[in-house]
Amino acid sequence: MVISAVAVLVTLIYASYLDIRDRRVPFRTWYPMLVVGISATIVLFYQQTGNISLIVGYLTLIASFFYADYLDNHDPGTPFRFPYLGIVLTLPAISWFIIPAISTGELSDIQLVPWYVLFAGLLGYVSYREYKKQPGKKLKAKQIRKDAMRESNIEEVLSRWYFVLVIVILAIASFYMIGGGSWGVSGIYIALAAVFCGVFYIFGQMHLFGGADAWALIFIAFCIPTFPITPLLNTPPLGFLSFSVLINALILNLVAPVGIFIINVVKKNRAPLQYMFFGFPVKGEKIQEAWGFVMEDFAERNGKVERKFIGFWDSLRRMRSDEGRVYTKDLREHPEDFDKELGIYKKAGKVWISYAVPFILPITAGLITAIVFGDFLFAIMKFV
DSSP: HHHHHHHHHHHHHHHHHHHHHHSSSOGGHHHHHHHHHHHHHHHHHHHOOHHHHHHHHHHHHHHHHHHHHHHHHTTTTTTOHHHHHHHHHHHIIIIIHHHHHHSSSSSSSSGGGHHHHHHHHHHHHHHHHHHHTTOOOOOOOHHHHHHHHHHHHHHHHHHHHHHHHHHHHHHHHHHHHHHHTTTGGGGGGHHHHHHHHHHHHOOOOOOOSHHHHHHHHHHHHHHSSSSSOOTTOEEEEEOOOHHHHHHHHHHHTTTHHHHHHHHHHHTOHHHHHHHHHOOOEEEGGGGSSSOOOEEEEEETTTTEEHHHHOOOOHHHHHHHHOOOOHHHHHHHHHHGGHHHHHHHHHHHHHEEEEEOTTTTTHHHHHHHHHHHHHHHHHHHHOOO
């Protein structure tokens, strides 16, 4: 785990640099860390338990996330790869049924069969829908009309939210395997990781969380399942490192809004109180040089600029839909698409934007502090 933690930390530092410089982290950035971290975790599980079923269950969890990412980002212009689906369906069958049956001589986890059927059915259905999007696949006019009519019914809901059910199935299966004695106590990691990683994967798909930030937390859970060393404030009860990393990151990230509020007060910047913590004004003619999201809506009527701050729920809606949210990076890289907005910003004089420190920086700091010191929230609770 020490080797894995070093690999993860080096990768996070490099990813933080990329996120600050380019505001994006290519997915290939994570590959070296994953090779080292997943291999180290497999060795850890084998040394601790010698349980092959548990190891294959761990690989099932990882494969499910990668396959979900493949489905959600697959380009219809490229051939659909059904062998990926075969791998994802084969791994849980081996872990949940075949290996336990070989070990005990009987199918001890028969109650998992309905859950496996649901798991396979969900992924198979979504895969088939994705396959039908392939160019060159000729559909009859009747089938095209039928598909169009189904866009708002349960099939569309399943296509959008299927992974929530997949996560629930993986968690339930983990508890079945733990309770049946096939995995032992170490299997609790797979259940915790399924829920933890599932939440952040879904948040990322809903645009409520940065893609790189979500993958960073997910991959930390994959690569460092437990504390590599005993931290100075002792290991929290669950011993699930990723949760401590998140808690520490959130606590450390609270420093930034307080600092922004103090700076705004000192500079006498005026705005509704909640915006004083999360943003600051910049000159309209220099907004392209800043980093952040525009926190105000502007309109020009009779030569006069009217402005209002974007409300909290409206901001969340725009994050979710990925529409109506103006990012200064887009103003800088695609100014031709924002001629009207740039003109209004210059007339407005100053424009409030949100601060844009990538959350991957607090995640990196959270990882370091979690390994060295432990879980800040657990330490505070113990002190209280």
